Amino acid sequence: MYFTAATLALAFASGVSAHAQMYGVWVNGVDQGDGRNVYIRSPPNNSPVKDLASAALACNVNGGKAGSSFVKAAAGDTLTFEWYHNTRTDDIIDASHKGPVITYIAPYTEGNGAASIWTKIAEDGYDSSSKTWAVQKLIANKGKQDFVLPANLAAGRYLIRQEIIAHHESDTAYNVNSARGAQFYPSCVQFEVTGSGSAVPDQNFNFNTGYTYSDPGIVFNLYSAFTSYKIPGPAVWNAASSGSGSTPAPAQTSTSSSFVGGATLLPDTTSTSVAETQAPATTSVAVVVPTTTAAPTTLVTVTSAAQPRPTKCGGRRRRRSRQ
Numbered sequence: 001m002y003f004t005a006a007t008l009a010l011a012f013a014s015g016v017s018a019h020a021q022m023y024g025v026w027v028n029g030v031d032q033g034d035g036r037n038v039y040i041r042s043p044p045n046n047s048p049v050k051d052l053a054s055a056a057l058a059c060n061v062n063g064g065k066a067g068s069s070f071v072k073a074a075a076g077d078t079l080t081f082e083w084y085h086n087t088r089t090d091d092i093i094d095a096s097h098k099g100p101v102i103t104y105i106a107p108y109t110e111g112n113g114a115a116s117i118w119t120k121i122a123e124d125g126y127d128s129s130s131k132t133w134a135v136q137k138l139i140a141n142k143g144k145q146d147f148v149l150p151a152n153l154a155a156g157r158y159l160i161r162q163e164i165i166a167h168h169e170s171d172t173a174y175n176v177n178s179a180r181g182a183q184f185y186p187s188c189v190q191f192e193v194t195g196s197g198s199a200v201p202d203q204n205f206n207f208n209t210g211y212t213y214s215d216p217g218i219v220f221n222l223y224s225a226f227t228s229y230k231i232p233g234p235a236v237w238n239a240a241s242s243g244s245g246s247t248p249a250p251a252q253t254s255t256s257s258s259f260v261g262g263a264t265l266l267p268d269t270t271s272t273s274v275a276e277t278q279a280p281a282t283t284s285v286a287v288v289v290p291t292t293t294a295a296p297t298t299l300v301t302v303t304s305a306a307q308p309r310p311t312k313c314g315g316r317r318r319r320r321s322r323q
């Protein structure tokens, strides 16, 4: 066994990226094992999708490559999707990558999911009372995001797609500046659901047409003095009003019991990654000064040297005190 220089360079580059992907699924608290390329349509790396016209927006790169097995669950079960950064239970995703975690379901397809087939079943965005983003809860919860399968969901095979949206560069839309834009981390999991319910997901949402560059939940300035955040996509599906079931609508369960509002971490400007080495359009870098709450309160513009710099997203992060 030997490594070429290119192999080593790639290995290093993927090691310093600050993104995330999915490791596996838990059903009612029971670990279903490493799902990568087994029941998860795993992408080749943890880089984000940013182009809203890309078919990969639905189920990521390799989204049309069907896995070899299905997670078995029953309608009404609590499911946990577990994310990681480079290795299981590590730092999960760079703390700068604040944003929502959203979950959709579609009838099973061996296709790539880029079609009008999706229905939103759970979402967690920004809690203005605690100034907490879903991604912060995800990190505090060791990468685990819980949601409940609707109790009257019709039995059958499904794809369940969970995405993280990271807003640290989304003040500018990707179609305006491809070096910036919201970062989407979609992951599709193959499920075989049992139960006697009759509710069939029917929102027929299509990511390529339903997510747009005019959506305030997609082009969003994380460093502005915001007080609320509108999660993109349709409202969470009310399964109770579908089919003949009469059970309550699914609720996003809280996974934040151990979360303590942390300091705002500085966007990293010191290291590079494979996907995000393009320089910003200008040489100014917005830096949020850390505060004791999760909400950015002070915006300072630091003008860098004339040399273009990589955008933040690196694995190493440097804390700086106010100077």
Ligand SMILES: [Cu+2]
Pocket (backbone or CB within 6 Å): 017, 018, 019, 020, 048, 094, 097, 166, 183, 313
């Ligand atoms: Cu990233």
